Amino acid sequence: MKSEKIYDAITDISDEIIDSAAEFKFVKAANRHIKRYVALAACLCIVIAGTIGLGSINMGSSTSDSAAPSAPSAPPPTAPDSGSAADSPGGTGSSMGRPLLNTAPVLPMTAVGDASALEIERLIEVDISAVEDTGVPLSDNYIVTNFSDSDVTVEFAYPYASNIEEDGFLSVTVNGDAVSTDLHMGKYTGYFTGVAPDDSGTWNLGEIKTIEEYEAVLGSGEYMRDALSKKKWPELDVVVYEIYDAEAAQQGQSDCLAIDFDIDPEKTTVMTYDINGYSRSENHVRYDFFLRPWDDTDSHYIIVAGEDIDEMVLQGYENGACKEGEEIDVTYKVERREMDISEFIAMVFESEVARKAALERFWENGVFGMLTADRYDDGRLDDLLWDSQYVQRIMYRTFTVDIPAGESINIAANYIHNLGWGFMEDSMDVSEYYLRFSTGLGSSLNILSHTLSVKAGEGVVYYEGGLMPDPSGRAELDPDTEDQRLIFKF
Amino acid sequence: MEDTAIIELYWLRDENAVGETDKKYGAFCRKIASNILDLHEDCEECVSDTWWKAWDTMPPQRPQSLKAYLGRITRNLSISRLRQNRAQKRDAGATSMLSELEDCIPSGGGVEQEIERGELTRIIENWLMSLKAEDRALFVRRYWYGDAVSDLAFRLGVKPSQLAKRMYNLRLNLKETLEREGVVL
Incomplete structure (x- = not known):
């Protein structure tokens, strides 16, 4: 194949290019310290067509080139970076040599209110023969019996670890029939870390790994109560400048468009979205972005809170250095709109749950948040908004079921659960996959037994340090032990 | 160590x-x-x-x-x-990455001799160095390291579809370069 010739040639490119690509930081972290100021603004919208060459836009409402239409919550839980803590034996003594890809435990169902009349038997069915990417289909079944003398109505909550962007949940069934569920999104389960072991900064994200860390998040029940509560975030008036249809008159390799303006940092906070570069000299700031002529829907945003920008100057340059003497002609359009920050977030994300996650992140750890993270304090919303979609959370699916006195029902939660992956200490070559199971974490239900049923293809070998299914694929879990693991290789 | x-x-x-x-x-x-x-x-x-x-x-x-x-x-x-x-017809493998690289194949038809692997590497290296650093890193991360487009999109803070379009244009850019250099595969 001809493409393989290109592949071979790419294989031989120089070490310098290979290493520099690995070290390249896609995110320019500008370290700004702009104080907070919340603006009040009326509805006004200006559309300005860009000009060839240098363009100057006066942002005073009456002098534009063309007039146009139109309390933060608690911080995420913190936990020490456990390093290899997830390696430690759990429950039955199952262990991994060196987990490279961690996975959350399969958590037990719980109830929102009183469920003391119920006794439950649990059967977790997992099909590891159907592994796709790094996930396997899992059905968490509960035979729920009402031993009381009266009918009960119970609201159940089924928890599972996921993120907004890759929610693998499929369905909840009651006696085989799918029921509608409400989705409640828990907070980020992880924490912020510094860039070195003794750095107390909040630049990086850390994920919880050990069962003790999960216990710290879920054990008190506060996490679920918060997830199920209705939240109302503050309002923040912002002016959004959308810059779009930017195009160089003559396309070069690194064309960029710079946006210059002055601000009083005591009165104005600037945030950006899809802007590459930033520099500041006293009260003068410059943002820039690379022109992407192949993407005609590409928009770039300057979001201003507080006192608006007086005058904005846009100028094209040959490259991101934006040096005098390297100016180029660029056409562009700018649209100015006044809105609440939640409306801007709605411009980025279509789904309501995605918007909620983004807004929560904004008010908790953004520049206006209670605990502004170093990671986000430059006002670059790209990181904050996309983190909100990809960080792990515990999601809850709630549903209400009537259970007549003396009767049993079968509830099943069906979803794709990620596999963990690593390899054993005594082996250099053999990769091991694993699943973790919790029997009681965060659950108020009286679950009497937990049985695992594994469907595996031929050639699957279980690691004897973990759960060992019998020839029929079944294994009993110890109800009093958390973090029991099924470790296997294909 | x-x-x-x-x-x-x-x-x-x-x-x-x-x-x-x-x-x-x-x-x-x-x-x-x-x-x-x-x-x-x-x-x-x-x-x-x-x-x-x-x-x-x-x-x-x-x-x-x-x-x-x-x-x-x-x-x-x-x-x-x-x-x-x-x-042996036992593994399709690498379908995604290799099929993407097909976009880079120059349209031949001449009588030129097939290019040597080393010479093709040199042309690709020169082309990479002509790119802005971000595009160069993206190309190498995708086609040398094999990073998924979705992972790279996450790092950039853009939607995967946006990045896929950008990668496509980079591949076309390489194809044009190879054609300009008279490369025949």
Whole structure:
């Protein structure tokens, strides 16, 4: 194949290019310290067509080139970076040599209110023969019996670890029939870390790994109560400048468009979205972005809170250095709109749950948040908004079921659960996959037994340090032990 | 362990070199192999063979970048394995990455002689160096390291569809360069 010739040639490119690509930081972290100021603004919208060459836009409402239409919550839980803590034996003594890809435990169902009349038997069915990417289909079944003398109505909550962007949940069934569920999104389960072991900064994200860390998040029940509560975030008036249809008159390799303006940092906070570069000299700031002529829907945003920008100057340059003497002609359009920050977030994300996650992140750890993270304090919303979609959370699916006195029902939660992956200490070559199971974490239900049923293809070998299914694929879990693991290789 | 110390172990013929290499670069090489090969056992064999190849070649080699050196061995072994598998019709493998690279194939038709691998590498290197740093990193991360488009999109803070479009244009740009250089594959 001809493409393989290109592949071979790419294989031989120089070490310098290979290493520099690995070290390249896609995110320019500008370290700004702009104080907070919340603006009040009326509805006004200006559309300005860009000009060839240098363009100057006066942002005073009456002098534009063309007039146009139109309390933060608690911080995420913190936990020490456990390093290899997830390696430690759990429950039955199952262990991994060196987990490279961690996975959350399969958590037990719980109830929102009183469920003391119920006794439950649990059967977790997992099909590891159907592994796709790094996930396997899992059905968490509960035979729920009402031993009381009266009918009960119970609201159940089924928890599972996921993120907004890759929610693998499929369905909840009651006696085989799918029921509608409400989705409640828990907070980020992880924490912020510094860039070195003794750095107390909040630049990086850390994920919880050990069962003790999960216990710290879920054990008190506060996490679920918060997830199920209705939240109302503050309002923040912002002016959004959308810059779009930017195009160089003559396309070069690194064309960029710079946006210059002055601000009083005591009165104005600037945030950006899809802007590459930033520099500041006293009260003068410059943002820039690379022109992407192949993407005609590409928009770039300057979001201003507080006192608006007086005058904005846009100028094209040959490259991101934006040096005098390297100016180029660029056409562009700018649209100015006044809105609440939640409306801007709605411009980025279509789904309501995605918007909620983004807004929560904004008010908790953004520049206006209670605990502004170093990671986000430059006002670059790209990181904050996309983190909100990809960080792990515990999601809850709630549903209400009537259970007549003396009767049993079968509830099943069906979803794709990620596999963990690593390899054993005594082996250099053999990769091991694993699943973790919790029997009681965060659950108020009286679950009497937990049985695992594994469907595996031929050639699957279980690691004897973990759960060992019998020839029929079944294994009993110890109800009093958390973090029991099924470790296997294909 | 520092790369220089690992390389020193190879030169001293100390068998701990392999274990230390696996500890530091095992996951890296497995990822490269798994981006090319569908079959798990093939990936593992390629990674094992990478260690043996490293053992056989150091000395005399003393690579400037151990990571790039090992990754390059794994890439070569993986594509060789893929060719064997295809001949035996047992693994489609690497369909995504290789099919994307088809966009770079210059339209031939002339009487020119097929280009040598080394010369093609030189042209691609020159083309990469002509790109802005971000595009160069994106291309190398996708087609040398085999990073998924979705992962790169996350790093950039853009939607995967946006990045896919950008990668497509980079491939077309490379194709134009190869055509301009008169490359025939």
